[in-house]
Amino acid sequence: MESECVTTPFGRRPMSLAMLLKQRRGEAIEPGARRNKWKLFRSVCEARAGLGVSDRALTVLDALLTFFPDDELSGEKGLVVFPSNTQLCLRARGMAAATLRRHLAGLVEAGLISRKDSPNGKRYIRRNREGGVDEAYGFSLAPLLARATEIETIAARIAADRQMLRAMKERLTICRRDIAKLVSAAIEEAVPGDWERVSSTFQALLQRMPRAATLENLAPILEELETMRLGIINTLELQEKIQIASTNESQIERHIQNSNPESTSESEPSLETRQEANRDYEPWAGLERREPGMAGKDGEGLLAIVRTNAAGLKSFPLSMVLQACPDIVDYGPGGAIASWRDLMMAAVVVRSMLGVGPSAYEEAAGVMGPENTAAVMACILQRGESINSAGGYLRDLTRRAERGEFALGPMLMALLRARGSSSSHPAQAASR
Structure with missing residues (x-):
């Protein structure tokens, strides 16, 4: 003092x-x-x-x-x-x-x-x-x-927000490009639909974009644009399925007429195909798929909502990451992690503590995505005793992710198995 x-x-x-x-x-x-x-x-x-x-x-x-x-x-x-x-x-x-x-x-x-x-x-x-x-x-x-701890926490939150805002802007740019090109393709191919209304709605959304972009004012616009893009994709896919079904129907009818010209019965083999196509057309069809993960504490299987980024990496549930890497929780805001934003704030603090340079971290976030990079930092912290250089290890994982040779799942599963085996040793000893 x-x-x-x-x-x-x-x-x-x-x-x-x-x-x-x-x-x-x-x-x-x-x-x-x-x-x-x-x-x-x-x-x-x-x-x-x-x-x-x-x-x-x-x-x-x-x-x-x-x-x-x-x-x-x-x-x-x-x-x-x-x-x-x-x-x-x-x-x-x-x-x-x-x-x-x-x-x-x-x-x-x-x-x-x-x-x-x-x-x-x-x-x-x-x-x-x-x-x-x-x-x-x-x-x-x-x-x-x-106030050193308070200042570092504020700095980590601002850095995490800036990284999330940059990723959101990138998603917004890609979504704008996709919608514009898909609508143009639909008009050129004469796909049935009210494309003038879709185009006017799209332009109205773009005019709502603020000059000073923040996480709060960009998130709802991005959600509406992604919903619009999904609807356009589903409409185009449905049209393609209908065209394929119509082609198959005409081929089957010609085959029946050639093989049995005396027959007067009419069959519609494409009806089932059309029904399947209609069943496939859901508002969120194809947006995500679920894979079974490791069993949780209550015995039920964790369902991993799988999304892929530019490097093809899957994003796993936050609960699975925290179950595999509990040490990262101590570095979250207030000693707790309740969201991906909290995890990314904790990852920035851990990055500085482990000596990982800002350039290495930003490069990894650009390749693997902010969420996956934060999960990788949590894994590196959990295995800190066996890693000599955290910065070099992260750069190596980034290069492997660019080549499609790195997956986050095996790393999380290995940590989960290690925690499971370590927690089961006392019980095994007692049973002997």
Whole structure:
């Protein structure tokens, strides 16, 4: 803890209860807490929108961190820096003094730093006889270290949202292209249907797309476009089945007429085929298929909703991933994982902890998809003791996925079998 006393502001700046609470909260550093100051600064930059600070304020924070002599922030060390405004302006890329004071106040207001004013308002250090620091007055970095876990969680959530938004935009682009080309093909082939209405509805959906895209405003539009695409595909497939059935019917009728010209009975061998075609035409036909998975705790088989991405990988249920890789749960928001978004946030934290570079992770997400990449990171964490380089292992899996040589299912099944065998050993020993 940096200090147990309350520091009131110097001069005309008033004291408030909010300032007191922020100061106390900034001093509440967990025992043994330590962070690399530049890694923590990158997390602050990532979480800038959630923390409510501007990019110019981050420039000032960067300058303040350069005055701290060590690369590691720790509660056992003095966390007060005491540069003059002149030196701060120089290290803040020549920022004007008035602008510097405004952004320093913004950092204090955001709870990232706190002031420790001297009796005369100057920033200085007093050393003892041994040359050590006896007292320092300036700006304290203790709030930054105290909120390190919170800042990293916000940064992980924003990174996961950005990755999901990028994947959603890609799906939206492909869906728009598919609908436009399928409608054009249907009109050129003279497929029966109200294609003018479909085209006008499609254009109306495109006009609803906002300029500032977010997960909340893009999700309903994408869902409507995918539903429209599915309906168009089903209509075209039904038309193809009807044409095939009509062709088979005419061929069978000619065969009957040639083999038995005296017969006056009429048969319709294509009726059953048409009925099957009509039964196949469902609003969501072909969208997903289910495969039996490993048995769950209640003995019932897990049904894996199988979807394929660009690399041909299958996506398995979140419950199966968590059952195979329970260690990832501790890194979720609040120590729990309730959705794929929580899993991707936890995967970003684990990626940083295991030393996996952002480029390797983004490359894997581009090939395997965000959900599968998060599941792979959970598997890597579960098998952490047997993997020397998590980053190299992830890059190797990405290359194998591009060649179609990697599947997530066997990895999950192996972990499930390992957990099942390890949990069954005590029971076997007791039975002996």
